[in-house]
Amino acid sequence: MPNEPRNESAQQRTESAERLARPLIQLANLWGVSTAYIDQVGTYVEIADESLVTVLGALGVDASSDALIDEALERIRTSMHTQLVPPTIVKFTGVNSSVEVRVPAGAKPQVAISLEQGGQAADDAATLEFAAHDDDVDVYTLTIADSLPEGYHHLSVSDGTETAESTVLRAAARIPLPKSMDRQRWGWMTQMYSVRGPESWGVGDYGDLQQLAGDAAAKSGADFMLINPIHASAPITPLEPSPYLPESRRFLNVTYIRPQNIAEYQQLEAIETPESARVLNEIKTLHERVAADNLNPDPININDAWDAKREALRLIFEQPRSAERQAAFDAFKQAAGEDLEAFALWSVAFEVWGAPWQAENDWFHKLDKHSPEIAKLKSEYHDMFEFECWLQWIADEQVAAAQQAAKDNGMALGLMQDMAVGVHTYGSDVWWSPERFAIGHVTVGCPPDFYNQQGQDWGQPPFNPNYLEATGYQVYREMVHNMFAHAGAIRIDHVLGLFRLWWIPAGKGPTAGAYVRYNYEAMLAVLTIEASRAEGLVIGEDLGTVPEFVRTTLSEHGVLGADVEWFARVGNSGTAGDPYMQPSEYRKYALASVTTHDLPPTAGYLLYDHVALRDELHLLKEPVEEFRKAAEAEQHAMLKVLAEGGWLSPEAAADVPNHVQEVVEAMHRMLKATPSLLMQAALVDGVGERRTQNQPGTSTEYPNWRIPLADADGNVVPTDQVFDSPRVQALSAIMNG
Structure with a gap:
């Protein structure tokens, strides 16, 4: 070949x-x-x-x-040729959902549907009509009616000899807009770990998130807060900094827990016994070990922070719980089921036997859920197992509290959670259920484009589309459901992954990949069902190499796209320097923003920090002078549309270095002129930060996902002062205008 x-x-x-x-x-x-x-x-x-x-x-x-x-x-x-019925059938309201039923010639197929809520569907919910003879097979057309209730249903087809099972995903034609979306809404984007207050442990946490969300609503009038993914991480240090490379998307990142907000910690403060005083003193000492970092503008020391906090959490875990609290914990474990057991056991194995990605720790490949060693591990280290389950319960409580604070203070949507593309190759999801993934030969990434000229390899195993299809997308359904439990909206990173993913052969680099297609209708049906039940929104990050039919399909199903001013060129051109669209041409069904987390804050971008950084990190395929020239052409095109629209003065456009904040505000004024249902400002733009949070194409070469929130002078902005900042207030006034 x-x-x-x-x-x-x-x-x-x-x-x-x-x-x-x-x-x-x-x-x-x-x-x-x-x-x-x-x-x-x-x-x-x-x-x-x-x-x-x-x-x-x-x-x-x-x-x-x-x-x-x-x-x-x-x-x-x-x-x-011989497949009796497809394992997954998608039915949208008003859309023909006919599929083939193929039986041996002369056989008479029989169909039955068991409803999600119990009982059998009416006879007219599914109809069969003979379609054609195909050699030794008779082909029938199976049509699902609109009368079938929305939800997840079980269909069985029998040909008299064999029976095949199928899942019917019955969804509305599009995700309905929540009642709160009666007008344009706007909110903030933040990397929550970057914003810290006096009670933090060197890293922003769910307590900070609770205050940020409440203050954003009460002091700035924001309707949502988009945060970095809060999927589960490794149980012990060293931690993976990237929130986009989690160990599991089913559970939460427990390193963000605020110990002081746990009910049992507060009980310790209330009972005032010598023992409680001793424990509180130990926790205070641990906090003091890392609290000074809360005002340090240097990259966050995530490992020291977690080492100290984990000790404190263990102390709190060991305190007695009331009968009511214990019952709540037990109910949480029961509801989470086998998935929680998988994650907790993986965490214990990680702690006892070592990090699975270390060559000498081959338990990841040698042992699985059925191994007697794993049952023994759970028995011998049951206390550690319970601790890992408890951490997930506490994290769930604290994320719920942050969402409640957002809603109580007037946010229309509250938290907007970010869904990462996939999980770590050695994470709990892959270990416990390897059949869900295509593992060992490929990883997920994206092909080269203007912003990442060498392409990207995210190092994650892709979902196996055949497994998803065979199981009725159960794992995807559970993940989406759990995210909507504490969010008013979900942002899907790299939403093209619903349609196709760039699979990269191991060791060959991003340019050697190939796209693998997925059943996007099935995943859109899941998103529609879950968003409808939660009265939430779904936003798809549809930037980069995305075919137009993808954007059209998402819009037809009520999934909002992402329009970013720096990328919004006429004709979706990917060429720097080409003219920018007028804001009136932005999509209505979109989340419009000035920037993204993969670009420097707008101040840094205007001063060409990205050019210097990419050159320093050897990420350019061309001479730096050429890339700088393209960046200058891009900026000139942006200044032109801002000046012509009346959002920026000619004087500021002619002297950007001395008018950076004016340009930042002008770009947000232009954002207000879009018809987009959602608009987003970034906290880094609000406070004047210049440093980028993440530089694609790097790992250890740059302190990705560890840059604390600081102002234009390099001073850390504490959580309780963020929304009192004059610059943040000025940007809020523009967004509320």
Whole structure:
């Protein structure tokens, strides 16, 4: 099999008939692997054979020789020919949901639907009609009616000999707007770990979040607060700094717990006994060990902070709980079920046997949920197991308190939680349920674009689309449900992942990837069901290399897109220096913002900090002078649209270094001129911070996700002072105007 190069022809837009006739290309497409794509700047790219073979291997398909390719083609075609019914069926209101039921010739299929809430669906909820003969198979058309209630239902089809099971995802045609969305709403974006107060432990925590959310509503009039992902992290140090590389998306990051806000800590303060005084003194000493860092503008020491806090939490865990509190804890464990057991056992194994990514600790690969060693671990270290469960309960309580504070102080939506693309290769989700993922051969990332010229490899195993389909998207349903439990909106990072993900063969780099297609209708149905039940919103981060049909489909289903001023060029051009759109041309169904967490704060961007940083970190494929020239052209185009729109004075446009704050405010005034339902300001722009939170394409080369919130002079801005800042108040006035 030849290794075909990328085709850089500007004229060619589709694969040739000769290429499409090749068995490898046919096999890849039947398994949902795209064999070509159009990149961000419109270039047609064909995927090399080597990449296709590796990606197919990750899906369990051996395509390493011509003979094996032919065998695999025969198997999948036979399977498609004889499949009784698809394992997942999606039905949107008003949309035909017909699927094929294929039975042996002469057989009469029978269909029954068990409802999510119990009982059987009415006979007219599903109808069967004969469609055609296909050799030895009769094909029927199965149609789901609108009368079937919205939710998750169980369908069975029998041909008289065999019975197949299917999940019906019955959803509204689009996510309904909450009643609170009776007008445009705006809010703040913040990296919650970066904002600290006197009671913090060197890192922003759920207590800080509770105050930030309440103050943002009461003092700035904001309607939501977008925070970094708060998915679960490793149990002990050293911690992974990136909130976008969690160990599990099912559970919460317990390193953000505020010990002083736990009921049992407050009980210690109330009872005033010698023992309680001793424990409180130990906790106070631990707090003092890291509290000085709360005013340190240098990168956050997340490991020292967690080491001290974890000791304190252990002390609190060991205190007696009231009968009512114990009952609440027991109920939490029961509701979380096997998933909580998985995460807690993974955490205990991590603590007892060592970090799973260390070569000498091969328990991750040698042992699984069925291993007797794991049952023994739970028995011998049951107290540690209970502690890990307890931490999740406390985190859940504190996130709930932050959401309640947001709503009580007048926020329309409250917290907007961010959903990471995936999980760590050695995380609990992968260890306990490896069948959910394509592991060992590929990781997820994105192809090169203007902002990341070498592409990105996020080091995460992708969901296996075949597993999702076979299980009715159960794991996705649970994750979305749990996020909406304490949020008024969910932002999906890299929402293109609902449609396709860039799978990168191990060790080959981001440019050698291939897109794998997913059943986006199924995941949109889940999002619609869960958002409807929570009266919430879904926002999809649809930046970068995103086909227009993706944006159109999301909009049709009520998923808001993301419009960012620095990216919003006429015709969605990816070329720096091309003219920017007028704000009136922004999408109505979108979250409009000036910037993102992957760019420096606007002040830093205007002063070309990103140019110097990328050059320093060797992230450029071109001379720095060329990149600087492109950045200058981009800024000039932005200044032009700001000045022409009357949002920025000609004097400020001509002398940006001495008018940075004026430009920042002008960009937010322009934001107010958009029709977008949601608008977002960044706390870093509010206080005048210049340092970037995250530089894509780096890990240890830059202190990603550890930059504390500081003002234009480099002074830390404490939690309780954020919304009293004159600059924050000025930006709030613009957003409320």
